[in-house]
Amino acid sequence: MKREDRETIEMLGKAAGELLTSKAADIAKKVNTLVARSFSQSNLNVAKALQNTLASTQPISSRRRGTDEEIYESLNALKHDTTTVDQAYKVLSQLDESPVAASEILSAGWLYRMSSLEGTLLNTFAGSSTTSSEQIATYCSQVEKIDFMLMKSLELVSVYSEIRRP
Amino acid sequence: MLLSDIDIAKRLVHPDPQLRLIVTPIISAAEQFGPSSLDVRLSTDFQRLENINTPYLKIDTPHSEEQNATGAQKAYAERVILSAGGHFYLHPGEFVLASTLEWFRLPDDLAGRIEGRSSWGRRGLLVHATAGFVDPGFAGVLTFELSNAGRLPIELRPGLRIGQVCFFQMLSRSLIPYPKKRSAKYFEATTLEASKAEFDPEVADRGQSTP
Numbered sequence: 001m002k003r004e005d006r007e008t009i010e011m012l013g014k015a016a017g018e019l020l021t022s023k024a025a026d027i028a029k030k031v032n033t034l035v036a037r038s039f040s041q042s043n044l045n046v047a048k049a050l051q052n053t054l055a056s057t058q059p060i061s062s063r064r065r066g067t068d069e070e071i072y073e074s075l076n077a078l079k080h081d082t083t084t085v086d087q088a089y090k091v092l093s094q095l096d097e098s099p100v101a102a103s104e105i106l107s108a109g110w111l112y113r114m115s116s117l118e119g120t121l122l123n124t125f126a127g128s129s130t131t132s133s134e135q136i137a138t139y140c141s142q143v144e145k146i147d148f149m150l151m152k153s154l155e156l157v158s159v160y161s162e163i164r165r166p
Numbered sequence: 167m168l169l170s171d172i173d174i175a176k177r178l179v180h181p182d183p184q185l186r187l188i189v190t191p192i193i194s195a196a197e198q199f200g201p202s203s204l205d206v207r208l209s210t211d212f213q214r215l216e217n218i219n220t221p222y223l224k225i226d227t228p229h230s231e232e233q234n235a236t237g238a239q240k241a242y243a244e245r246v247i248l249s250a251g252g253h254f255y256l257h258p259g260e261f262v263l264a265s266t267l268e269w270f271r272l273p274d275d276l277a278g279r280i281e282g283r284s285s286w287g288r289r290g291l292l293v294h295a296t297a298g299f300v301d302p303g304f305a306g307v308l309t310f311e312l313s314n315a316g317r318l319p320i321e322l323r324p325g326l327r328i329g330q331v332c333f334f335q336m337l338s339r340s341l342i343p344y345p346k347k348r349s350a351k352y353f354e355a356t357t358l359e360a361s362k363a364e365f366d367p368e369v370a371d372r373g374q375s376t377p
Contacts, residue, residue, distance in 0.1 A: 068179040152356035162250035
């Protein structure tokens with residue numbers, strides 16, 4: 001490298017350093033105002049519940065507040081001749097799903113993977129009459145299926161937050 | 167028998183898993199429920215058929231980018247994946263594949279049909295070309311065959327309610343629902359899937375078409 005080029009780089013580096021140093025206090029102040037999201041026990045509980053849904057091979061982007069039994073009961077209580085439109089909408093809104101956190105989706109994926117790994121391996125590779133390449137293909141497709149469900153779930157959450165953004 | 171709003175709602179939380187309909191996520195039931203249908207939203211991925219380097223669609227050539235297609239084969243399809251806040255402009259006469267944001271699982275006694283919504287139809291948006299039927303037992307996202315019948319480009323973005331699905335209860339459960347069908351090609355798709363017509367026996371068994 002030529003001497004003049006090196007000097008130019010040093011000069012630019014020094015200028016950039018001075019600029020950042022002057023802004024450091026402002027940046028730190030802003031960072032300190034951000035609320036860091038910790039992964040709590042309640043997040044873990046959600047992830048554990050989602051793990052069961054994932055096991056039935058469906059996306060895990062969201063959950064309903066009430067139980068299915070409660071909602072089914074509320075729907076059965078609606079009568080065509082006495083239920084008002086407002087009442088009907090209120091009951092239907094129980095079907096709304098709230099998005100879960102991305103960290104809960106990923107945790108559910110890992111929990112499911114860890115809890116199902118042994119069974120999946122045994123089912124795929126032990127005592128099977130198929131060839132090893134067929135077994136590996138079967139195993140890969142099972143892993144992929146869950147990965148795709150997790151990716152779909154993350155996509156749903158991102159679109160969800162975009163729709164609900166004020 | 168066409169299901170009403172209350173019938174659809176009950177199926178979504180039905181205590182019998184064999185009769186339960188899964189549609190997830192329901193972001194807003196108040197917005198999505200029609201008298202006999204459920205509105206569905208647009209997802210983030212699109213696929214359009216490339217027409218610059220493609221003389222015609224060969225009958226036995228994969229259209230999907232995921233099937234190890236190379237060269238001219240790959241040129242058939244162009245995948246566009248938007249960010250959640252992204253936009254897609256559908257030009258007049260253009261045909262693209264897209265998919266529903268919602269993921270479905272139909273019980274063996276329900277069939278479905280995807281249709282457009284009047285508000286978008288009035289803008290010239292068609293949501294399926296010909297294949298709007300959803301088989302009993304089907305699971306996965308539904309594919310939109312989008313085209314613009316108008317004379318101005320249509321701006322689309324993920325999350326828009328561009329379609330609706332209605333459900334029909336059949337007189338009896340299907341004997342061979344979609345997952346058990348020998349030639350089922352699109353089961354449990356989590357994203358749009360291009361045509362797999364090359365796997366149809368009448369295509370696959372005939373070998374290569376003429377160049």
